[in-house]
Every structure is written in structure tokens, then in C-alpha cells.
Amino acid sequence: MSAVMRNLVWVVIGALGAVCLGVIALNRGETINAFWFIAAAAGVYAVAYRLYAGWIAARVMSADPGRATPAQRLNDGRDYVPTHRWITFGHHFAAIAGAGPLVGPTLAAQFGYLPGTLWLLAGAVLGGCVQDMIILWCSTRRDGRTLGQMARDEMGPIAGTAALIGTLLIMVLIVAVLGLVVVNAMKHSPWGTFTVAMTIPIAILVGIYMRTIRPGRVLEGSLIGLVLLLAATVGGGWVAHHPVLGPLFDFDGPELALMVIGYGLVAAIMPVWLLLAPRDYISTFIKIGAILLLAFAVVILRPDMHMPALTRFVDGTGPVVAGDIYPFLFITIACGAVSGFHALISSGTTPKLIANEADLRLVGYGSMAMESFVGIMALVAACVLEPGVYFAINSAAGVVGATAEQATATITAWGFPVTPERMQELATAMGESTLFHRTGGAPSLAVGMATIFAGAFGQGLLAVWYHFAIMFEALFILTAVDAGTRVGRFMLQDMLGNLWRPLGNTSSYPSTVVCSAVFVAMWGYFLYIGVIDPLGGINILWPLFGISNQMLAAIALAVASTILVKSGKLRYVWVTAAPAAFLAVTTTVAAWEKLFSADPRVGFLAGADALAAKLAAGTLPAAQLAAAPKLIFNQRLDAALTVFFVIVLWVTIVEAVRISRRHIAGRSVPPLTETPRVPLGAVPAAGD
DSSP, rough: OHHHHHHHHHHHHHHHHHHHHHHHHHHOOOOOBTTHHHHHHHHHHIIIIIIIIIIIIIISSOOOOBOOOOHHHTTSSSSSOOOOOHHHHHHHHHHHHHHHHHHHHHHHGGOHHHHHHHHHHHIEEEEHHHHHHHHHHHTTTTTTTOOHHHHHHHHOOOHHHHHHHHHHHHHHHHHHHHHHHHHHHHTTTTHHHHHHHHHHHHHHHHHIIIIIIIIOOOHHHHHHHHHHHHHHHHHHHHHHHOOOHHHHHHHHHHHHHHHHHHHHHHHSSSOOTHHHHHHHHHHHHHHHHHHHHHHHHHHHHBBOOSSSSSSSGGGTTSSSSSOOOOHHHHHHHGGTTOOOOHHHHHHGGGTTTOOGGGGGGIIIIIIHHHHHHHHHHHHHHHHTTTTHHHHHHHHOOOOOSSSSSHHHHHHHHHHHOOOOOHHHHHHHTOOSSSSTTTTSHHHHHHHHHHHHHHHHHHHGHHHHHHHHHHOOOHHHHHHHHHHHHHHHHHHHHHHHTTTSSSGOOOOOOHHHHHHHHHHHHHHHHHHHHHHHTTTTTHHHHHHHHHHHHHHHHHHHHHHHHHHHTTTOGGGGGGHHHHHHHHHHHHHHHHHHHHHOSSSSTTTTTHHHHHHHHHHHHHOOHHHHHHHHHHHHHHHHHHHHHHHHHHHHHHHHHHHHHHHHHHTTTTTOOOOOOOOOOOOOOGSSOOOO
């Protein structure tokens, strides 16, 4: 194809994407077909990947395919392993695509479909994808160092120490929220719990198969894992209804929380090839396959979006997420558009797997674009539900009432009619006892996905589709718990290694076990507090998660901006500095609201004071008395953490500006720590 024809094709793709996006943005007063969302997203991502990402890779990063990567030079068979680009893509996508792109857009659907759609697309292609790819490049050029360590090396001890401690605490909250979402999805659901539990031995089996039984047979191992996962999904229905086996997989929230904590510890200390890599790779097939299948089903079915473009809850009175649309839309959607968590994966595990710098665009920008598409599909699945059903599933008992009658009456009074009979009919069809008060976004997303799948492929397997969606969501979340805990361990070792060098040795098994246990205990505490929260934990933890996540993204982009300036690329620094500035301002406004709002549902301190007043007055229900002191303490702790995160953010930004100005003026700054170039032919080549 000639250059003219190629350019013409891309012009047509861009024009079609723009037309579809215009239809979504300008539609008013009538329902809109979900097909427009898929077409708009596909056009936006394709043009951005081809043009913007290609330009950044060539001009801003100067990606060098002839340069040996850390995975090749430091290959140790455990953490540094040169890996095929598609397996690396699968690992990276599975690691970054946790609860955020599924839960955030689902929760943000309370504002309507339009705000979330616009931010998912614009935020991803201009911010999130850029951050992931450039941080991956920075870390690959520095032997796979973590974000905190890069900040210390490139910006000095002040910003470095703040970033090291800040990113560690942010990672604690991120993993805790991921765990909370999966616990809420599996609570008292034997079918879902069995299916999710079976993913662990299946991943280990596939890891052993591809490592020792049939080395290099990636396709065989993938097919075996895929078949076994689907069998576990279908078999879960039989297990759930078995009089003996069913109760063995029926757990409440605290029990599941302890299991997830134990799993996180074991997964963090196992060799990457045994559980992390095979599970990520297999789950990527499930994740991408399910999303593409969902998109295909939407094209066939063309369901209408029942949620309006904008709802009454843009004023901050929403039952799912409290707070005004600005800034809370942005911190609620979080990972689906921009995610600081990705910067930790891009500087923690993935750089140690990159076999060639030519893979950076696919792995970094491409993976995040795929995650954003997951967010679009999650938003579609939530918005095709009847709004009354959506709010019944996602609203906590403390907001709408504990009984079915109370909840449906409250939601109907909002203008979104729903009945107890409708909710019970839906729960029975999904193979569940109830769908009320299933906060966290995952259950409502599963209902939406199952409804679309069943409408396109037949209603007879509605319960199977629902639990397939639960398994699909849990794979997203648990793989992120795996990777997040491992990255947190790297970060903790980086920090403690500055105090006592042996603890910083990532090849030391005792150091690995100790640091993994400490990190798991940290996020396990917040997970447990969220589980016992009578409001479901999400309304407290998710905003803090979103604020910390987006602040971390701003920190990562500030570090990247400093590296670009010091690398002689000042004219390109706007690529990272512009999204960093937007995120810094937005998250600071959100933090201010969470600290000082007088609304107990919004402000951490107001919420703690209101709960303390009820406790002192003796007006709390008996079921909440035991947990109240812990929740009061935790909301005040959340407020203190928010203050700390704001300080870390602005210390880093001020230091980034100071270091950049000194470099531009020709004054002394910490030296650039990029590893000297080693030609690709100087080390053994990674096999394809």
C-alpha cells in the first residue's frame, strides 16, 4: 500500500471515530445505542496508537531496538527474564488491569454515561498511555529501578525520600482496595468463590507445564489453562448446589479477607514463572477475549443505554460515590483513564521482562489503551442496566435502607423505578440469593455483562454468564494483587536497603519473605477495615484510592518530566508535564473536599465526627457498635494520609521544577543515571 493510501486510511479512521464521538456527546433527550461507544473508542485508540504513540517512541524516547535491555544483561531466571513481546504484553496488561478499569467506570456511571466516556478516552490517550510508556522506558534504561528509586537518583534525597515513602503507602491502599472489591464480589457466593479459587492451581499447573514438561509450548499451555478455567466456571454451578461442597465455599467478608491476605503473601514470594507469569498470560486471554466478545455482543445486540447522559447526582448527592462531578468523576474512574499504579508496574516488574526497546510502545501504550477500552465496556455494561437495578445493586444498606422494600422505595423516589420482585427475579436468574447492597461495582458489572451476553447468545445460560463475568473480574483483580504485592516488596526493599544493605537485596530469599510479609500486613489492615465497614467500605476507601492513585500518576509524570529535561529533551517536556499539571490540581481539589467538606458522606473528618456523635449518643444499631471505634479511627487515619499524599505530591513537583530549572541554567544537578548503552549483540539474544 502506498504512503498516500495509508494516510488516507488513517484519515478515514480518524474521521469515523470523531463522528461517533460527536454522536455520543451531542445526543440529548432520547436513548442512544451502545454501538456508538465501541466505534468511537476504536477510532480514537487506533489513531492515537499509530500517530501519537509512534511519534513519542521515535522523537521523545528515541527507542533503540539495537540496545540490550536489563532483562538480557541481568538475566537471573527469576526476576530478570527476557520474554517474548506478546507474553510481556499479556503480563503487563494483566498486572495493570486490576479493579480500576472495571469498578471505576461502573461507579462513575451514577453521573451518567457522557462524562465517563469523554474522560476515559481523552485521559487515556493523552495521559495514562503516555505515562505507562515513558515510565517503562525510563526504568528500562535504568536496570528496572522502581519509581521511588528513580526519583531519588534523578532528583535528590528530598524528592526521592518523599516519593519512596509516598508511593509505598499509596501502593498499600491500592492493593487493599483491589482486595476489597474481590472480597465483596465473592462474599456468600460459593459458585464465584470456587471458580476464583481454582484459578490458582490452574495457573501453577500451566507454569510447570510450560517450564518443565513442555518448555516453549506457549500455545499448548495457554489452551490447557483456558479449557480448565472455563470448566471451573461451569463446574462452579454444580459445586454451589452440592449439599456438601457448597457450604465449603460459602464465606463471609472477614473470612475471605484473611484468605486474600494469605494468598497475597504466598504469591509474592513464589518464583515469577510458577504463578505470576502463567496466570497473567492465561488471564490476559480471558480478559481480552471477554472484552472483545462483549464488544461483539454489543455490535450484534446493539442495546440502548438506559442510564441518561447526565443524572441528578452530578450535584454531589450520589448514593454510590459522594461528591460533585468535579473533581470526583476523575478520582472515581481513576485507572481506566490514568493510573499511578501502572507507573509502579512499569518500573517494577515489566522492565525486567522487556526483550527489546521496540516492544515499549506495544507493552506500554498498547496495554493502557486496551485497559481504557475495558473501562469503556464496563461503562456500557453498567449503563445498559435499568437505572433502578443499577442503584439497588450499588447502594449500601446504610444509604437506601436494609430491606428490599426500603431500598426500592428510596430508589424509586429518586426517579429510577424498581421493585423487590424485579430484583429477586434478577438474582434468581443470576444464580444468587440476592443482589441488593452488593457494593464495589463488580456485581453490577457482572449483571450487565451477563445481560448483554445472554441477549446476544441466548438466555438459557444467564447464571453461567454471570459467574463467568465474576471470574473474569476476579482475574483482573487478583493478578493486580499479585503484581502489586510484588512491586510493593521491591519498593520496600529499595527503601530499607538504604538503611541496611542486605534488606535491599532482591535476590535474597530471607529478605524477600520478610519484606513481603511486612507489606502484606500493611495492606491487609486496610482491607479488613473496609470489609467490616457497614457502608461497604467502598465509599471510604475508593475516594482515598482514587486520590492517591491519581497523585501517584502526577508524581510519576513529574519524575518523567525531570528525566526528559535532563536528557536534553526540553522541547518535548509538555508531553508529560501537561497531564501532570491537570492531575495535580484535580487531585488537590479532591483532597481538600475529602478533608474539609462538612458533608459526613464526603469529608473524612466530618464522617468520623458524625459517627463518634452517634456512638456517644447511643443511637447506633447494635450490629455497628463493635466496628464503630475502628471506623472512626480509620477515617481520621485516612484524613492524615490524604494530607501526607498532598505534601508528597507538591514536594515532588516543586523539586522537579527546581531541578529542571537548575539544569536549564547550567547549574549542578544530580547526574543522569541512565545505564550506558550495551549493543544487543554483546549479550545472548532473547528467544522469540
